[in-house]
Amino acid sequence: MTDDPTAAAIGSFRDTPDERLRTVLERLVTHLHAFVRDVRLTPAEWASTVDFLTAVGRACTADRQEFILLSDVLGVSSLVETVGAGDDPEVTDATVLGPFHVGASPVRANGDSIDLVGGGEPCVVAGTVRAVDGTPLPGATLDVWQCDHEGFYDVQVPDRQPPGNGRGLFTTDDAGGYRFRTVVPAPYPIPTDGPVGDLLRATRRHPYRPAHIHVIAAAAGHRPVTTHVFVAGDPYLESDAVFAVRRSLVREFTVVDDPDRAADLGVANPFRDVRFDIVLERTA
Template structure:
């Protein structure tokens, strides 16, 4: 390759330019970025026209971002980077994590256990029952559980402001003394990620489909424990084997069982038939942080 020694010298000079960065982790990240990015260029040798297009493309991605849409997260998702970051930071003993997604952009309204997060009253009614536990099986009372999902047509509230009120499909819950909470909702649909921007152009150009299987998002936070970002996936949904953002994990696929019992429906404050999902979420202690429950026990 022409100029090989010169390109290596350039890379070394750029890496060295960050040598005096006070924060050692920032220094490590920046120097690693330079080495890998320069290695990519040396390997594939993009033309000036190709590099200009790449810069224009990333500019367009940024221009597509707004307070209710994060195109850069979407790009990270479809390239598998979001899932890779989740995987290298995976809990070793708790519930598996998965991607945040581009629609956690609105603060979820506070709700009580048993509330209905479906504000429209359409679609197949669902009931979701969750138990939050530590890895030793003890329940975590007072854990915050942030929930968000699309509607039965595959759209989030921020995508349909003229149809869905802000906060539809969202809720911020706290677990009870047994670590439990439940809520009423509508069974979500599989859906295409937004394709009207640069990420859609990427998928179209590479003949990749844009679909995600039906799922509900969760962020679980409890004092003294590592925050967990995860989903549950509807077991009979299409695209479980080809999620556009590579986020499906077998342990997160949950049966939304059909319930025809009228008495059970009344107890759950829904109409029969409805779909019922029950599952546990397990979180790990923060490293070098004593969980609050252990502090209280002393």
């Protein structure tokens, strides 16, 4: 008999048939117990924690995942992307998926606009998808989604945006290139009407994410990447509520005042021009 609940709890997993599950649970108990000892968590604090998790559970519905939000604001979601990444610094950094990738994006042709509403600053995003050795990857897919110039995704305001607004599934051309028209996205707050919002308020944290466009790039024989391109100069780049910013993913959304180029690209003048090249890692 041991009087040490940590040793007893770790030992209790010894017969777990799945080796990986055993390791994960043993290490989870190790770190969780180290936390409790470290802060000498009191029974009252433990009870508050149970109440908080219960409230997080109660806030989860078909359309709302408050546990993901909790993982996001604790930096865990972002960290999982980091530790899952390979070591090659040339490969485009991954970052969080976020809650707004809902179903399949509408298939669109290079040069199409994903802005079905208008009203924001016109913007052209273009780049190439390449392998680490520089080989362009024709036929790669780019699933993109973003909020509008007021910070709302289509699914959040179905009365103001048609389904598929701000979304598109593009395929790279023979040179590995892609291009689409859109509007400059705005920073937006994560939902604060649940227990995670209470946590942000209690810790004096703002709920904003810096403006970004989501991208999932995939090509045959390569590891897909889930990432963002962030708008340089955004006031929340240093304090993203979900800690998803990577320096390597920030791009200038350059102002271009050139009526001929605007006409060529099919946008109003002036417009913003963004270059976002993506590098994928070959699968083994």
